[in-house]
Amino acid sequence: MRVYNSTGITSRGPLPADADFDIRATSETVITESAGDSAVIVEDMNMDEHTESSFYSKHFVHIIDAGQDVLDRIVIETPDTSIASVVGNVVDRLSDGIARVVVRHPFTSKRLDLSMVETVGETTQVFESFVTGSLARECADAVDSRIAGETPSVAKPLYTTQDHDAPNYVRNPDCWAADLDLTCISPWNSTGGALRAGTLVSPRHIVFAKHYMIGVGATVRFVKMDGTVVDRTMTAREYLGDYLGGSGNGPAFIQQDVCVGLLDSDVPSGINFCQILPYSIANQLPNIVRGIPALCIDGEENALVKCFYAYSDIARAMRNPTQPERDSFNEPLISGDSGNPGFLIIDSELVLITTWTYGGEGAGPNYGYLID
Numbered sequence: 001m002r003v004y005n006s007t008g009i010t011s012r013g014p015l016p017a018d019a020d021f022d023i024r025a026t027s028e029t030v031i032t033e034s035a036g037d038s039a040v041i042v043e044d045m046n047m048d049e050h051t052e053s054s055f056y057s058k059h060f061v062h063i064i065d066a067g068q069d070v071l072d073r074i075v076i077e078t079p080d081t082s083i084a085s086v087v088g089n090v091v092d093r094l095s096d097g098i099a100r101v102v103v104r105h106p107f108t109s110k111r112l113d114l115s116m117v118e119t120v121g122e123t124t125q126v127f128e129s130f131v132t133g134s135l136a137r138e139c140a141d142a143v144d145s146r147i148a149g150e151t152p153s154v155a156k157p158l159y160t161t162q163d164h165d166a167p168n169y170v171r172n173p174d175c176w177a178a179d180l181d182l183t184c185i186s187p188w189n190s191t192g193g194a195l196r197a198g199t200l201v202s203p204r205h206i207v208f209a210k211h212y213m214i215g216v217g218a219t220v221r222f223v224k225m226d227g228t229v230v231d232r233t234m235t236a237r238e239y240l241g242d243y244l245g246g247s248g249n250g251p252a253f254i255q256q257d258v259c260v261g262l263l264d265s266d267v268p269s270g271i272n273f274c275q276i277l278p279y280s281i282a283n284q285l286p287n288i289v290r291g292i293p294a295l296c297i298d299g300e301e302n303a304l305v306k307c308f309y310a311y312s313d314i315a316r317a318m319r320n321p322t323q324p325e326r327d328s329f330n331e332p333l334i335s336g337d338s339g340n341p342g343f344l345i346i347d348s349e350l351v352l353i354t355t356w357t358y359g360g361e362g363a364g365p366n367y368g369y370l371i372d
Contacts, residue, residue, distance in 0.1 A: 019107035021066035021074075025114060026289065026309065027057040028322065029126045030093075032118065040125065043286050044134035047125040055126075056118040059091040061101060062319055065254060068335040068359040075104045083116050089320070093118070127290055135284045135346070136292050142345035143293035143305055143326070146176040152328045158301040164188045169223045176329070177295055177303045180348060183224055184274040185341065187301050189234075190219040195299055197339040198234075199355060200273040203266035207367070209339035209355055210239045210259040220263065224270040232263040240370065255314040257357040258365050274343065274350040279368035282311070291319060293326055294353060296342040296362060298333060305329035306362055308344065308353055313369045316354040318342060318362040333359035 035052035061076055078086050084099035085092050091101055093116040101112045130137035147155065154174050161170035169187065172178060184200040191214045198206035198220055208214055216237055222230045241256040267273075285292065291307030296318065298304060305326045306318035321327040333340075333356055342362060343350040354364030 019070055019105045021070050021103075021105070021110075022064045023103050023110050023112060024062050024064060024310075025059045025091075025101075025112055026062065026319065027059045029055050029124060030058050031055045031124075031126060039128075041131055042125065044131045044136050045287055045290065046128045046131055048128050049123060049125050051123050052121055053124055054118055054120045055122075055124050056093045056116060057114075058093065059101075059114045060319065060322070061089045061091060061103065061112065062317070063089075063103065063360060064315075064317060064358070064363060066358055066360070070105060071358075071360045073105055077102055077104065084114070130287075130290075136287065136290075139292050139294075139344045139346060142348070143295065146179075147305065147325060147329055150174075150176050156302040156304065156329060158182060158185070158297075158303055159187070162187060162194070162301065164193060164221075167221070167229050169227050169229065171223070171225065171227060175303055177345075180295075180345065180350060181225060181272050182350070183222055183271045184350060185297055185301070186220055186222055188221040189214050191215040194301075195336050195338075197297070197299065197337075197341070197355070198261060199341040199352060200267065200271065201276060201352065202273050204263045205273075206234070206261045206263065207352075207355060208259050208261065209357060209364070210257045211253070211357065212338040213237065213239070213259050214261060220261070222267060222271045226270075228270065230267055230271050232265065232267065234261040235264050236262040254357045254363065254365055256365075258355075258367070258370065274341075274352050276352045276367050276371060277316075277344060279366070279371075281368065291321065292344065293321065294318065294342050294344055295350065296333075297340040298331065299337045299340060302331065303329070304331055306342065308342070311366060314366060315357075315363050316342075316366050316368075320361055333362045335359065 033054040034050040037048045037050045040047050040049045078099050078101050080099045083097035096117045099114050103110045155176040157172045160172045186198040196212050196214050198208045219231050239259040291309045294308045296304040296306045307321050309319045310317040342353045357364040
């Protein structure tokens with residue numbers, strides 16, 4: 001369990017207004033009986049079509065628009081224990097019925113009513129994979145091919161050595177993302193040390209979380225793939241809107257949790273900025289809800305795997321992978337991870353999805369909408 005001493009969110013005690021959060025559920029179809037199946041293609045998805053089948057929905061509960069202090073105190077449960085089981089955020093069927101799933105916080109609770117009714121004797125389609133040649137399949141393969149057969153404890157760290165004082169950085173040759181250019185990811189700054197992360201989006205600009213800002217005048221560090229250290233001074237910063245905190249929860253917070261920093265000079269060759277996933281990406285990724293594997297960075301500089309599954313004009317959100325090998329590379333995001341980036345891997349390059357506002361599964365602002 002990773003624990004940081006600094007949250008960057010609030011220093012006062014919690015109040016009822018601080019318990020603001022929202023919930024949603026996604027589901028997967030579970031086949032219990034089938035007379036036969038055949039392969040069909042729907043948009044960019046390979047589906048198995050089952051005829052005369054019996055099936056039900058297994059549900060996954062997601063907490064959104066919630067700060068770490070809220071996530072730490074939330075419990076997901078159901079009073080309908082004969083109908084459904086709840087393990088973590090997974091709600092699975094025990095018998096037919098509607099399960100009342102309660103997401104409980106000391107100051108408030110919210111409820112979802114989820115169907116656990118088994119459907120009998122009908123045709124249904126089950127998602128198997130994305131179609132070869134689609135952008136979603138490219139992104140999925142870019143992660144899956146790299147983590148295949150790897151040991152998470154060995155392959156997650158970006159570095160084998162991080163000595164911020166010397167400074168000395170040795171990249172991990174066994175990291176599953178080691179063949180990618182990771183130089184846009186700053187491992188250190190003089191405001192927060194290894195925290196308050198910044199990500200390079202031009203030769204002279206970085207982005208980071210407004211609720212966890214790097215100070216003007218701070219040194220921001222980048223590391224070439226060969227370990228060469230490059231330092232720059234952040235001479236100015238601009239942030240979106242005037243919303244600077246409040247409870248640290250809710251849509252207004254996440255939408256405006258963006259700060260852009262200006263460096264004193266362009267970074268040299270060998271340090272490369274990332275592209276930003278455009279707002280129009282939904283046209284090329286029509287089924288994001290299925291979950292597209294992404295490279296996600298935490299405050300320890302680990303290469304985690306989460307699935308990009310939701311977006312709006314306000315936010316982009318991740319969920320925990322349901323595929324076991326992907327999930328073995330996943331960890332919850334915690335206080336102190338704020339501002340670190342999440343990327344899709346496209347053409348072997350990093351494309352920024354968001355930077356973390358919220359922990360747990362992870363969510364942050366929709367940069368594509370802001371720059372479109």
